[in-house]
Amino acid sequence: MTAPHIEVDDLIISYGPVAAVGPVSFKVMPGQQLTLLGPSGCGKTTTLRALAGLEQPSSGRIRVGGETMYSGADGIDIPAEKRGLSMVFQSYAIWPHMTVFENVAYGLRVRKRPAAEITERVHAALDLVQMSRFAGRAASALSGGQQQRVALARACAFSPTVLLFDEPLSNLDAKLRGDMRIELRELQHRLGVTSVYVTHDLEEALAMSDQVVVMRAGHIEQAAPPDEIYNRPRTSFVADFVGSSNLVEGRLRPDLSADGLIALDVAEDTVIYATSYGRSVKDDVTLSVRTVHLRVTTHRPASIRNVWAVTVRRAVFLGDMTQLHVIWAGREIVVRCTALDGIAAGIEAWLSVDPAHCVVLEA
Amino acid sequence: MRRIRRTAGGLAITLAVAAISLYPVYYLLQAAFDVGDPDIRPPTAYGLDNFIAIGDYAGILGNTVLVAFAATIMALMFGFATAWILNRTDVPFKNTLEQAMAVPYYLTPLLGAFAWSLLGSPESGLVNQAWVGMGFEGPLIDMTSPLGIAWVMALFEGAVAFVMIGAVMKSMDPSLEEASQVMGGSRLHTIFRVTLPLVLPGVLGAAIYVFAEMMGSFSAALVLGTPARFYVITTAIYQLVSQYPPRIPLAAAMGTSLFAIMFVMLFFYRRMITRGSFVTVSGKGFRPRVIRMGRLRWVMFGVCASYVALAVVLPVLTLAFASVQKLTVALPKWSDLTLEHYRNAMDMNAVRQALGNSLMLGLATATIGVLLAFLLAWTIQRSKLPFRGALEYVVMFPQSVPRLVFAFGMMWAWLVIPLPIYGTIWLLLIAYLTVFMPLGVRTITGVMVQLDKSLDECGRVCGASWAMRMRTITMPLLKPGLYATWMLLFVASVRELGASILLMGPHSKVITPSIVESWFATSSELTAAMALIQTAVIGAAIALFTIATRRASQHKV
Numbered sequence: 001m002t003a004p005h006i007e008v009d010d011l012i013i014s015y016g017p018v019a020a021v022g023p024v025s026f027k028v029m030p031g032q033q034l035t036l037l038g039p040s041g042c043g044k045t046t047t048l049r050a051l052a053g054l055e056q057p058s059s060g061r062i063r064v065g066g067e068t069m070y071s072g073a074d075g076i077d078i079p080a081e082k083r084g085l086s087m088v089f090q091s092y093a094i095w096p097h098m099t100v101f102e103n104v105a106y107g108l109r110v111r112k113r114p115a116a117e118i119t120e121r122v123h124a125a126l127d128l129v130q131m132s133r134f135a136g137r138a139a140s141a142l143s144g145g146q147q148q149r150v151a152l153a154r155a156c157a158f159s160p161t162v163l164l165f166d167e168p169l170s171n172l173d174a175k176l177r178g179d180m181r182i183e184l185r186e187l188q189h190r191l192g193v194t195s196v197y198v199t200h201d202l203e204e205a206l207a208m209s210d211q212v213v214v215m216r217a218g219h220i221e222q223a224a225p226p227d228e229i230y231n232r233p234r235t236s237f238v239a240d241f242v243g244s245s246n247l248v249e250g251r252l253r254p255d256l257s258a259d260g261l262i263a264l265d266v267a268e269d270t271v272i273y274a275t276s277y278g279r280s281v282k283d284d285v286t287l288s289v290r291t292v293h294l295r296v297t298t299h300r301p302a303s304i305r306n307v308w309a310v311t312v313r314r315a316v317f318l319g320d321m322t323q324l325h326v327i328w329a330g331r332e333i334v335v336r337c338t339a340l341d342g343i344a345a346g347i348e349a350w351l352s353v354d355p356a357h358c359v360v361l362e363a
Numbered sequence: 364m365r366r367i368r369r370t371a372g373g374l375a376i377t378l379a380v381a382a383i384s385l386y387p388v389y390y391l392l393q394a395a396f397d398v399g400d401p402d403i404r405p406p407t408a409y410g411l412d413n414f415i416a417i418g419d420y421a422g423i424l425g426n427t428v429l430v431a432f433a434a435t436i437m438a439l440m441f442g443f444a445t446a447w448i449l450n451r452t453d454v455p456f457k458n459t460l461e462q463a464m465a466v467p468y469y470l471t472p473l474l475g476a477f478a479w480s481l482l483g484s485p486e487s488g489l490v491n492q493a494w495v496g497m498g499f500e501g502p503l504i505d506m507t508s509p510l511g512i513a514w515v516m517a518l519f520e521g522a523v524a525f526v527m528i529g530a531v532m533k534s535m536d537p538s539l540e541e542a543s544q545v546m547g548g549s550r551l552h553t554i555f556r557v558t559l560p561l562v563l564p565g566v567l568g569a570a571i572y573v574f575a576e577m578m579g580s581f582s583a584a585l586v587l588g589t590p591a592r593f594y595v596i597t598t599a600i601y602q603l604v605s606q607y608p609p610r611i612p613l614a615a616a617m618g619t620s621l622f623a624i625m626f627v628m629l630f631f632y633r634r635m636i637t638r639g640s641f642v643t644v645s646g647k648g649f650r651p652r653v654i655r656m657g658r659l660r661w662v663m664f665g666v667c668a669s670y671v672a673l674a675v676v677l678p679v680l681t682l683a684f685a686s687v688q689k690l691t692v693a694l695p696k697w698s699d700l701t702l703e704h705y706r707n708a709m710d711m712n713a714v715r716q717a718l719g720n721s722l723m724l725g726l727a728t729a730t731i732g733v734l735l736a737f738l739l740a741w742t743i744q745r746s747k748l749p750f751r752g753a754l755e756y757v758v759m760f761p762q763s764v765p766r767l768v769f770a771f772g773m774m775w776a777w778l779v780i781p782l783p784i785y786g787t788i789w790l791l792l793i794a795y796l797t798v799f800m801p802l803g804v805r806t807i808t809g810v811m812v813q814l815d816k817s818l819d820e821c822g823r824v825c826g827a828s829w830a831m832r833m834r835t836i837t838m839p840l841l842k843p844g845l846y847a848t849w850m851l852l853f854v855a856s857v858r859e860l861g862a863s864i865l866l867m868g869p870h871s872k873v874i875t876p877s878i879v880e881s882w883f884a885t886s887s888e889l890t891a892a893m894a895l896i897q898t899a900v901i902g903a904a905i906a907l908f909t910i911a912t913r914r915a916s917q918h919k920v
Contacts, residue, residue: 054820056747080823087824093817097839106835107825158825 003066005030005194006051006162011060012072013046021046021218023060028194028211033185035197037205038215039241044198045090045166047215051196052087052164053080064162086160090167092151096140100131100150103139107158125157126150128187145176152184156191163188163195169204181207202242206230214238232277234362239288246294246333248272248287248358261305261355267329273305274358286361293357294335296324296343301352310351315344326351373748380739381757384797387772388622388764394615394775401612404779413616420599420617427595430513430584431577437517438573442524443566445667449525450532452656454663463671467522469901470675471858472515473875474894476586478678479506479515481685481887489681492693507591515583518674524573531565537652568635575628578621579765581861586882596621597767597861604771604865611775618768629763679898686891704892713877714893718900720788721857721874725904728795729853733845735796736803736852741837743804744811745819762801769798770862786868794862799855803848810844846912850905857901 004027012022021043028034036044049055050070051062059072064085069078086107095103104125108118126132129149134142142150148168155163168184169177185208188195199205205212206226213223214237222234233239236247250264250272257263261273264285274287301307313332314325324335324343328351335351343349395414399407417424448454449461467475482490483506494503505511539561543553581597589598596617603614656663685691687700708714742748743755761769773794777785784790818840822832838845857874864876874897882890 052820052824054823080820081826081828083824084826085824087821089817089821091815091817093815093821095818095821095836095840097842106822106827110826110831154821154825164824 002030004028005032005065006034006196007061007063008047008051009061009063011047011050011062012058013043013050013055014058019058019218021050022057024215024218024220026211026213026220026223028196030194031192032210033188033195033197033208034211034213035199035205035209036213036215037199037202037242038221039200041217042215043218044200044215048164048166048196048198052085053078053083084160085162085164086155086158087164087166088151088155088168090170092144092147092168092171094139094142094147094150094154096138098139099135100126100137100139100142101135103150104135104154104157106154107160111158121157121159122153125153128156129153129183144171145180148172148180152187156187156193161194163193165195165197165199167199168197170199170201177201177204184208206242214241216241231357232359233288236286236288236361239359239361244291244334244336246289246291247361248289250285250287252281252283252285262360270308270329272358273355274360275356276360279360279362281360288359288361289333289353289357291323291334291336292321294333294337294351294353296326296335296337297350297352298342298347300350303352303354306355306358307350307352310349312343312345312347312349315340369747370749373750373754376742376748377750377754377757380754384757384760384800386776387769387797389772390776391615391618391622391768391772394611395619397612397615413612414620416613417616417620423594423596423599426509426593427578427597430509430516430595431574431580433510433513434516434520434577435570435574437513438520438524438577439528439566439570441517441521441670442526442528442569442573445521445525445670446528446532448663448667450529451652451654452660452663453653454656454660454667456664460664460667460671463675464522464525464667466671467519467674469854469905470519470678470898471582471860471875472519472580473582473586473858473860473879474682474898475515475519475674475678476583477882477887477890477894478681479511480587481681481691481891482506482677483511487691489684489691489693496693507587507593509593512583512587512593512595515587516577516580518670519583520573520576520580521670521674523576524569527569527572528562528566531562531569534565535561540652564635568632571628571632571635575625575632575763578628579625579768581765581767582879585879590883597765600767600771601864604774614771615775618765618771622764622768625765626763679895682891682895685888686895688888690886691888704886704889705896707889708892708896713872714874714896717872717874717877718897720872722900722904724788724791724795724873725853725857727792728799728856729849731792732796732799732803732852733807733849736800736807736848737838737841737845739800740804740807740811744808745816758804759801761798766798766859766861767865770794770865773797773862774865786871788871790866791863791871791873794866795856795859798862799852802855803852806848806851807841807844810841810847814840846908850908853904853908854901857904858897 006028008027009025010023011025013020024047026034036047038044046055050057053069056077057070057072060070061068061072062070064083068074068076069083070076101122104122105118108121113121123132123135126135129152131146131149131153134146134150139147139150151168169180172180181204188208197205197208206229209226211223212226212229214221214229216237222229222238229238229242233242233245239245239247248266250266253263253265253271256271260275262276262281262285264272264274264287266272272287274285295301296310296312308328310326310328312324312326316323321336321338322340324337326333326335326349333351393406396409396411397406398410398412445464449457449464454460480488482488483504485491485502485505485507488502488504488506490504491502495501506515540553540557543557544550548556579597581601584595584598585601588594589602594602600614600617603610603617686704687702688695689699689701739754739758743751743758773790774785777790784793814837819832819836822836827835859873860875860879863873864879867873867876878890878893878897881893
């Protein structure tokens with residue numbers, strides 16, 4: 001088993017007496033991408049900046065490539081300029097008084113590389129982001145998307161082993177963001193560089209990462225691969241933040257639980273079957289049921305479990321999908337589906353869901 | 364370990380700067396409370412007698428308040444009217460007017476005082492000559508009266524009020540007014556219920572600031588008031604220090620009182636601008652809504668143009684008019700016109716030397732000052748050094764002491780400090796650097812806060828050391844701001860009066876006090892010529908510098 005490239009242990013960052021982050025711990029394996037995901041103010045950017053050395057933690061430990069970068073206990077705090085990491089900033093931080101070439105060459109000049117090598121590597125980096133044509137251009141004359149690419153080239157040019165991304169796509173428009181997402185992922189694979197990525201955008205996190213760490217109020221809510229984060233959220237916060245989800249509370253019915261499924265009473269004569277995925281089950285349970293995993297049909301489906309007759313209260317057309325609000329067990333449930341088959345507001349229909357998609361939450 | 368070293372470093376810098384900006388105040392206080400033998404230093408006894416003695420000069424305090432109050436009212440009227448017209452109406456030639464509003468700052472109130480004295484002294488003033496010549500009784504205007512002095516001060520401080528009130532108006536979100544109109548509020552209703560309450564705290568803040576400046580202002584009262592034995596507190600202090608025998612303790616007590624009053628007022632001013640005003644909170648610039656004035660806009664233009672005429676054009680023309688006459692009269696004959704005053708001024712060794720010294724000092728102050736101000740601004744804004752809040756406070760401290768009083772403290776200090784600096788040009792350099800440091804730091808900070816922090820952070824992550832980041836990133840990006848600061852410091856030094864008049868020695872004369880000496884000792888025509896030469900030299904320096912820096916910055920982009 002290889003050693004992790006980045007290790008963060010019990011990191012705490014405080015502003016005065018208030019702990020802004022922590023304690024948080026996570027590991028990133030060589031060549032992998034870890035994404036810190038969460039709403040604004042959750043401490044993800046602060047954590048990344050501490051990793052870069054731009055923010056001073058109050059305790060804990062950061063190791064990169066086996067070297068201790070910060071250790072509260074041993075009084076080690078390597079300054080940012082000595083850590084040898086690289087970073088793409090949210091504002092891009094393209095120096096407006098330099099040309100594109102000079103921007104990208106900066107890290108190499110700092111390292112006093114010979115001129116020929118600088119020229120070669122800057123052009124290689126610019127090629128990587130398809131910006132070679134712009135090498136002589138003043139950086140202040142670039143569009144947002146171009147600045148983004150230059151920032152990326154600059155971060156890669158001196159071949160760092162670790163790349164940090166602070167919401168690099170948040171200032172781009174939606175279409176460009178979608179394209180850049182894929183490009184970034186490919187680039188990261190090609191360079192084989194270990195990266196830590198910060199975003200509040202769910203799709204970005206799921207599409208680009210090997211590992212996702214969901215943060216909230218300075219703490220880690222769940223750390224897992226993207227599909228697990230999506231399919232098996234650990235807490236109601238993760239279920240809600242990562243895609244839209246219905247949270248259903250119920251009382252355990254041990255007598256009906258069978259076949260590896262557990263049964264819950266959610267109302268009088270309404271029972272729902274769910275999957276615990278090895279999590280401990282208490283008497284009062286909260287389930288997460290994704291809006292896209294629920295199905296509404298005009299004909300009764302064949303399955304025996306988790307099928308109920310419901311009334312469709314409202315149908316909201318959203319483009320790719322239609323959002324239905326149905327009354328089920330005395331509450332409103334949100335369903336998102338693509339095929340409508342004559343379903344409209346006011347009609348009686350059947351609601352069904354696979355018990356594997358009804359996930360028991362830990363908290 | 365690192366943290367301890369940092370704390371020590373921060374404390375050391377803060378204490379060092381505090382020592383430099385506070386020792387004059389220490390010596391000032393020492394002199395103010397000195398009731399012992401006047402010939403022995405340090406004092407043999409302390410007491411409040413000197414402050415009690417100020418009571419005998421209650422008239423001077425009354426004069427000071429009267430002049431400052433009248434001048435503040437007038438300056439605010441000028442400032443508010445011009446700020447409102449230039450920001451909120453469709454006045455024609457807006458840009459030209461706006462640029463013209465900055466000129467009074469470069470002209471100095473001293474020049475205005477000379478000119479208005481030539482125009483409006485009760486006996487020989489040109490306006491009064493003409494008035495009597497037309498067959499009317501007695502003087503029409505009297506510039507040596509309190510109101511006359513206030514008028515001259517207000518004309519020049521009006522430009523400051525304009526900038527401050529204009530900033531308040533620019534920072535007001537126009538949608539706040541639009542909301543009132545959409546809800547059905549009439550235009551007048553909107554002005555009284557929305558606009559005025561919103562700008563009022565800012566205007567009040569400007570009023571306090573201007574009043575404090577007026578209390579400490581010196582040159583207009585010196586030129587216009589002293590010959591008529593009308594004293595305000597600053598001119599009284601100067602008189603007490605420079606007369607024979609000097610009355611140092613009494614002057615110190617007056618200086619201390621003035622400083623205390625200004626300190627309290629500026630404290631309230633700072634509190635008002637940091638928390639009082641709703642308007643400045645957002646810190647965001649808006650494009651204020653422009654009111655269409657129709658034909659009235661030419662009236663608005665007239666208001667702004669006459670302010671510029673009274674503060675700039677008329678004084679300069681008057682001085683030029685006087686400087687080419689043997690003896691100033693309202694209607695000179697062609698044969699009486701002469702250039703001899705310019706020739707004399709240029710031939711006077713004192714003038715050449717003083718001008719040379721001033722330019723040298725200006726160069727040195729601006730160059731060293733920009734560097735120091737940059738380092739201090741960076742430390743306060745961008746470093747993580749402990750005590751940087753306290754550092755900001757001590758750096759800005761000299762701002763709340765009138766320069767004359769500050770220089771008085773320095774003079775008193777350097778008489779006993781065993782370094783042979785007293786009476787030399789070096790003392791002036793130290794004085795300029797200290798009293799203008801707040802100006803430099805404030806200007807650079809203004810540009811620095813607009814600089815995205817991540818530009819420097821990115822350099823760090825790329826592996827660049829502090830020195831390299833300064834050289835390749837921060838300094839080049841701040842270049843326009845650094846040039847502007849250099850210019851401000853240079854102009855401020857070359858035209859400085861309050862501090863120089865006390866600190867210059869017989870072999871370290873500088874230009875502005877020399878001009879004032881000439882005003883009292885020789886003819887006003889010669890003085891007019893000297894003042895115009897100084898103005899022309901400053902103007903030429905500005906022009907040269909602007910051309911040079913413009914060329915330098917064009918190279919880059």
